Amino acid sequence: MKKLEDSIVGFIGLGLMGGALAMGLRKQEPGKILAYDINPRVVEKALSQGVINEGVTDSQGLQKMLARCDLIFICLSPMDALAFMALYMEDFKPGAIITDITGVKGVIVNNLGNLLRKDIDFIPGHPMAGSEKEGYGKADDSIFKNRNYILTPLPSNQPENIDFIRKIVRALGFNHIIETTYEIHDEKIAFTSQLCHVIAAALVDCEDDLSITDFEGGSFGDITRIAMINAPMWTELFMCNRKNLLHQIEKFEASLDSMKTMIQGEEKTELIDRLTSVREKRIKMGEIREAKTKKNK
Structure with a gap:
């Protein structure tokens, strides 16, 4: 070596x-x-x-x-x-x-x-x-x-x-x-990185009030920090991985539409169940990451 x-x-x-x-x-x-x-x-x-x-x-x-x-x-x-x-x-x-x-x-x-x-x-x-x-x-x-x-x-x-x-x-x-493998890398990165940047950019893009941060408590800043994007670089990343990224955008759109329907229909029980499931999933993701980190030390 x-x-x-x-x-x-x-x-x-x-x-x-x-x-x-x-x-x-x-x-x-x-x-x-x-x-x-x-x-x-x-x-x-x-x-x-x-x-x-x-x-x-x-x-x-x-x-x-x-x-x-x-x-x-x-x-x-x-x-x-x-x-x-x-x-x-x-x-x-x-x-x-x-x-x-x-x-x-x-x-x-x-x-x-x-x-x-x-x-x-x-x-x-x-x-x-x-x-x-x-x-x-x-x-x-x-x-x-x-x-x-x-x-x-x-x-x-x-x-x-x-x-x-x-x-x-x-x-x-x-x-x-x-x-x-490089194939799995590009598939996973479309979700954990590229989709996140698309969502952050879209969230900022849909609001015209430039003083909206007067009303934020932290969540908006956390979610949209990455919207301060290097446009040429990220456009290239999106285009180079567009098949995987489009698949992830469609999955996100389906989830968003589902929650939108629950809110429109005042389906309180269903929305509570969905958000509880999301919370449990995110906690599990963190536990798995922590276990892997300890193993690799």
Whole structure:
């Protein structure tokens, strides 16, 4: 297994997530951290903070950087990540481990196909953490504490390389690391992430009173925080996973319509039963999560 202290780690993109991951990796004391970002100011700031050892902003510098990196985190949107790997596939260091942080996996795995070199190990990953804020200036590795991290290993992945990634992820603060297929990942994420963003956006969208928060007690803020959305990125995520997302929207619409009917018909007993069932289900979800967390400690 590779040793992090002997490894050069590269980051492609130093936005909110790339920056936070680089900050977290710095605390683990790798050999060096290199980074590529198209924004020179971001690279300069990361250098001045000591988060990275070296940074580049041009394609020539990027090619030289890739040839040195033992581990690379691709912190781009799904289509940009796919285009990046296709364009720079021949520049990766032989034996390098490559991982990504994209919110959908099928579009990448299905389109990379035979482009993947056999002498590198691409292990798809997805940190289930984030913020409504944007950019390197808002990056903070504390967002990873006690969160989930999903890995969707490929049949070609080396077990020792998966273990290497798991060890790094655990040290970043993630307390629950899940391994699954990319198909299951995209199906589940459509519910736990993408549907939630659709609902939050729709809730804000349906109200015209910009002073409505004068009447909130916390619930509105909790539900709609994620409506402060990076529109281009989330549009891409929705479109890349639209089949799974549309299925989840339809399930939600059916549940909402059912409760609407109960309210319209003043079906008090039925609504109490439904809400009681929902409460019990949510409590059970939390108990299962807590049990898994204790098991993984």
